[in-house]
Amino acid sequence: MRLFRWLRWIWRLALLTLLVAIIAWLAQDSGSLEIRWRGWQLQTTALMGMGFVVAVAILTVLMDRLRRWLVGWPARRRDRRHTRRLEKGLNALSEGMLAMASGDTRQAQKLAGKASRFVKKEPLAMLLSAQSAEMGGDSATAQTLYHRMLDLPETRVPALRALLQQVAKNPDPTVGLAVARQAFALEPTINWVQEGLLVWLGLNHHWDDADQILQKMITDRHLTRAEGQRWRAVVLLQQAQQVPSTQQDARERLVAQAYRLAPSYRPVAIAYLGQLTAQAAQSGSRSGQSESRQTKTLLHKWWAIQPCKELLDLHEQLAPSEPFAHLRAAEALAAKKPLHPLSYLAVAQAALACKLWGKARQQLQAIVDLEPLPDAFRLMAALEKSEHGSKEAAYKWMDKASKTAEPAAWVCASCHHQAAEWTAICSSCHAVASLDLAGGEVDGGKDLEDEALASLPAVL
DSSP states (O other), X not given: OHHHXXXXXXXXXXXXXXXXXXXXXXXXXXXXXXXXXXTEEEEEOHHHHHHHHHHHHHHHHHHXXXXXXXXXXXXXXXXXXXXXXXHHHHHHHHHHHHHHHTTOHHHHHHHHHHHHHHOTTOHHHHHHHHHHHHHTTOHHHHHHHHXXXXXXXXXXXXXXXXXXXXXXXXXXXXXXXXXXXXXXXXXXXXXXXXXXXXXXXXXXXXXXXXXXXXXXXXXXXXSOHHHXXXXXXHHHHHHHHHSOTTOXXXXXXXXXHXXXXXXXXXHHHHHHHHHHHHHHHHSOHHHHHHHHHXXXXXXXXXXXXXXXXXXXXXXXXXXXXXXXXXHXXXXXXXXXXXXXXXXXXXXXXXXXXXXXXXXXXXXXXXXXHHOOOHHHHHHHXXXXXXXXXXXXXXXXXXXXXXXXXXXXXXXXXTTOOEESSOOSXXXXXXXXXXXXXXXXXXXXXXXXXXXXXXXXXXXO
């Protein structure tokens, strides 16, 4: 680098030396220059003539530059004003983004208005204005701005996402589906666009279309293999619930296919067990007993993982009609999870049917000590009336039952929203395949999958 600097100075010195030599040579033998024109006569040395020509050339260049500067002055003035406005707008944008991130809604709205005055067509200014209005609770203004952003290609997709998020806060299935379809038409390969369309199709009960979108998500590898199987299973289960009762075979195939995909997901397993229970009841004596034993074994294993009222109802359908045989079946079920309130409830119901008042009271008292269940209070009322004929004591227990809320059957793993019925999509946070049994433990796991898949040919 230093060598190049020295070479540059040497080159400049050489040029200066050559110029001085030429001038000195011309000064020693300058010659003469004579100009005659219409009676005018100019006589001087050649050196002075050359100096005059150079001076005129320099003056011409300077005048041309002055002309250009004067002509371009208005444009430069406009450019400087635009640059200053742009700097002010960008500063307001950056400060507004920081204010919005810190939660200062009023300051963010103020800076958004300032930014929009200086940079009206800047996409970030429109986005800041819309988001600050939304944070300030002005949903109508935010929605207007988001719709205006749809006209610009660079802001169209963020506007659609914001509109989808707005609809999710105040769910309107029809509007949500329209916005999701519009987003999918513009960007069909983005993960959140596909998932949003899947959710809104599900909320509108268009499960056949939802299944097609889900398969596209799996093809595009936006889901892991486990997620894809679980999501597909719940979509198939919802499709099965929409099948008419006259098409029982189609319903059974859909439930079996869902169970094949996610045999350790409790909602799917419970639906499949219900199907097996119904088939065992409809079968002949010998084949029915075999299927009943197979279903009972699978039910006991699921009960050992997490008891629930759905499994208890299935147990009641499978249990023998003879009271004491029913009691033995209930005790065998309770032994799989002996300290659970529902295990006590199963034995108490059977003991009441056998008129074993002491045993029933013992089981029900254990429930009351563990957890207040309306069903236990109702059985206590029945026990008081049957054993002692005390209507007053029965009324007290029924009053407790009426004042005790039914425990939530299903809980969303994403937002912990509690629901009385299972759905493929959480009604609160719109998460897919997130509802599971309240108080549920880990999934059934591999120990149940082999047995689950082995039972599938019965319904295929």
